[in-house]
Amino acid sequence: MRPTGKLHLGHYFGVIKNWIELQKYHETYYMIADWHALTTSYKNAEQIKENIEQVMIDWIALGLDPNKSVLFIQSHVKEELELFLIFSMITPKSWLEWNPTYKDMKYNLLKIADLELSFKGGIRDLVKEFLAKLPYKVEDFEALEENLLDTISEAFVRAVFDGILEPEILSKLNVSKRDFYDTDTYGFLGYPVLQAVDILIYKAEAVPVGEDQLPHIELTREIARRFNQLYGDVFPEPKALLTETPRLLGTDGRKMSKSYNNAIYFADSKEEVQQKVMKFFTDPQKLRKGDPGRPHLCPVFSYHKIFTNPEQTKQIEADCKSGALGCVDCKRLMFEGLNAFLEPIREKRAQVEGSLKELKDIFLEGSEKARQTARQTLEEVREKMKL
DSSP, X not given: OOOOSSOBHHHIIIIIHHHHHHHHHSOEEXXXXXXXXXXXXXXXXXXXXXXXXXXXXXXXXXXXXXXXXXEEEGGGOTHHHHHHHHHHHHSOHHHHHHOHHHHHHHHHHHTOHHHHHHHHHHHHHXXXXXXXXXXXXXXXXXXXXXXXXXXXXXXXXXXXXXXXXXXHHHHHHTOXXXXXXXXXXXXXXXXXXXXXXXXXXXXXXXXXXXXGGHHHHHHHXXXXXXXHHHHOOOOOOOEEEEOOOOOOBOTTSSBOOGGGTXXXXXXXXXXXXXXXXXXXXXXXXXXXXXXXXXXXXXXXXXXXXXXXXXXXXXXXXXXXXXXOSOHHHHHHHHHHHHHHHHHHXXXXXXXXXXXXXXXXXXXXXXXXXXXXXXXXXXXXXXXXXXX
């Protein structure tokens, strides 16, 4: 997990809850990925140290157990850097450029996906005409067409930021040239190779991920295969352990995210949580008590299904549909269940936060365990490569 600050409910239901279950039955390694944080936050590196502490506190408060799992910090395992260098030498650049999340992350971050689509639409007929005149046999016309469209449209996007095409396009995007090149770094392109190291140096057999991370696992498997074919078997090919990741909504009805400023944090006080709950978006058609509501469309009701007991939830659903229950009272009822879930975590968090030295010792010890495993793997790597 990248250290971006205090954890919120979305982190727990999307990731941590599953990790806690896995540690009961498997040998598990959980890492705070501070080097990965530098890929997009290298200008604010001074914040990473504080963010690491907050993640450590929340992990322990939520139930990750250092007696069952190896809990460690990425930058404390320097052996990862050596393997990262070796993997960088054998990983074709095209594998990274084809990684679908690379362009998605970059272009979504910069709001220029629509610009690329616009370029594609404008040149599609020209590309078709060009391909029709090729003096070569084309085995898969559609695949070649899409490859050309991707390549040309990406060149056009870069031309906009290089000032080769009209600069007015940038003002419409509300994105600067600096924004574009701040993320156009070697580290941003190559971070999946470091992710492969995170997995393979510990010889992981399975990695718990959501569907959006499947391309990274496949790239990791490709890198493992390539190394094994070149030098001899060292690395297992890890499998993706697909996990259901419930989409917990934020206070504004969107996915809960720090960047949306709509999150409920485990570090929030009871009063802060209550204030956030009372500001929750509800069914826009239910304007006042007496109006019939649509619970299936209401973010507040989605919380009732998690934090309120099932019988009471059924009654709330019926009363909402009939108009007998107003949104203010519905939020108050939801807060009661939510706060009952948060209160013991809040108490545990305060206890952990008051013992920072012991907490840091836990992660130092875990990092040393991780290093021992990493050293053994690197010895095998050097032996196979005859370095």
